[in-house]
Amino acid sequence: MAQVQDRLRRGPEWPGRLGRSVARTADRASRPLMARFRASLQLRVVSSTLIASTILVLIFSFVVAGSVTSGLLDERQDTAVEEIENAAERAAEQLGTYTSSSDTALASAMQQIVNELTEDPVYAPYIMLRTANGDVAKTHPASGGQTPSENLQKAVAGGKVASQYGDFTFEGDDEAKPYLVVGTYIDLNIPYELYAFYPLDSQQEAISLLRTNLALAGVALVLLLGVIAALVTRLVVTPVREAARTSQRLAAGLLHERMEVRGSDDLARLAGSFNLMAENLQRQIGRLEEMSMMQRRFTSDVSHELRTPLATIRMAADLLYDNRDDFDPVTKRSTELLQHEIDRFEDLLQELLEISRFDSGFASLEVDAVDVGRIADDVVAGLSHLAGECGVQVAVTKPARRVIAEVDPRRVQRILRNLVSNAIEHAESRPVEITLAESDTAVAVAVRDHGVGLKPGHADRVFDRFWRADPSRNRKTGGTGLGLAISLEDAKLHGGTLQATGEPGEGTLIVLTLPLQSGNRVITSPIPLRLEEKRKEAPHATQD
């Protein structure tokens, strides 16, 4: 029972489904239209103009048609009342002598009056005269026995002149036509009622003509307004569209694009100020480009001007260094210091120039599809001397198959050399592990040492320029403090990430992640940035 009630309450399911599907279809059909409507200012202005003017024209037409109609009908009624009073007087003159409704002469007299009145063009074409009690009723033969409504008869029986509109069908009419029926009470020995039927043909014609004209004029007016709105908005929209087009082209880098300035109106002012803006924009961009070019040229010049003398110094120092055993101890030590400091100076210059190339945005990627594992192996082989000096075991773990990635091999080699040499230096004679892993989109190289590690808050600072975890720490390779900053820039240039985490005493983990395909960006790394799950979660920083 409850089930039945429930189903009844819910009703059949299909109307709802049908309704939804109809709504969906309608929605789909209207979407392009709605989209166009939202997209086009002109369409919006024109359609709202059309809607507003249609409403106004409709209201106006109704008011005009209404007042004209009531005016025409009132006039007709006034003359009809006048006429029927007139006719009643004429009838009264002839009927005043009769005292009994049973008088046989009365009927013929009434018929005669009706005929006279009917045939007189002054009066209504259909007339009915009868005694108030309804014993005798006369109409013109053409009237075809139409009688006024009972309401009117009652009103007239009250002794007043009354009128009413109604549809009647008289002889010769195909269908019911509107008539004004006026009735009056003739107060004689025998009371009479006189009714006249006035056709409203001409009024109706006039009204329908008026309506047609109003409709035509209204439609014409609405269309005209629509066209005017379209023209006016076109006048405004065209330059706006042109401005939109021009700014799109400006945004696309065509800095020479300008708007055409016509006349001296608001739109011309828009075009003028738009062009001024474009002009300033072009000048600013030009200036920035020039500055950037100058910076690049400066970097290049500094590089050349510093490197050439440095090359001579380098060679001279090397020559002296090679012969240092022939010198006295003071000169020998000086030669050694000179040699080491030239090494440092050279590294620093190299890295400063590299950083400035990144800063001026002129670092470019030379992409090749290469085996990243092979690069890692080469880097480890190249650093075997340093590893031996520090007493550090370096192990590389990589997938069985080659990991081919579209990267700049020189840059990847530089990053890895930086990371691994850093790890070896900070490993405190404990092993360094290098792990290579690959996902569908990215390759990751993790460099893990078990040395001093990072203090809380240091993980996000290791990539800062010239930052050192422990300034007093003596570094065997005399790093410049720019290595990790450059590595980070190199990783970014690839669309990759370089992240560090570490804990004091637990060591440091740095993960380099690069997209397998050049042009892509790294979203997640195949190697999570986590020290082995010991104790608590390590603080970590993300730099991308």
Place this chain on the structure above:
Amino acid sequence: MSMRARVLVVDDDPALAEMLGIILRTEGFTPTFVTDGEKALAAFKEHRPDIVLLDLMLPGMSGIDVAKAIRGESGVPIVMLTAKSDTVDIVLGLESGADDYIVKPFKPKELVARIRARLRRGDDVTPERLEIGKPGLQVQIDVPAHQVTLNGAEVKLTPLEFDLLVALARKPRQVFTRQVLLEQVWGYRHSADTRLVNVHVQRLRAKIEPDPERPQLIQTVRGVGYKAGLG
């Protein structure tokens, strides 16, 4: 090399040139110096050096043009000395004909090693003939004579291009990684500077491939390196 190798140094910096002279003489070379790009070609013709050290930024004619002019005359090894390490500059230098480059400042030992690597040749005296390709597109290499023919017609290769071709042709169908080629042909160890290999493979292809855009004799194996031969 029994005779002292002649080295033409083209560099406009007098101090650097003098220092280079000291190093080169110490190492047993006979250096000649030119400071101007315009005079480089005349000096080259006059001295017939075994190797050219060429600065890319020169007054007068640029190093790039000097390299092209020398390449028009001979396949003599050219090592660029450059103070610019931007890829554009290096690739431009390699494409104009330099075999190798070294970025200033360099260690004298490194420079000498590069020069020696470029001069080390002519050790192969055993008659060795190599062939790659198929009838109609066949490259024959006479190793001791340093001669290469394509379908019977002789092709002029620079010694470096020759070495590169021989390295690939000795083991046809074996894929050489760029690192291996860098080691075998240029004498580099642990380097990932693939620009050297890429540019020179292109130069070699331009000389022996009918359509260098669709190479048949020296093919690229994506992600690995290059191999010689068909299929």
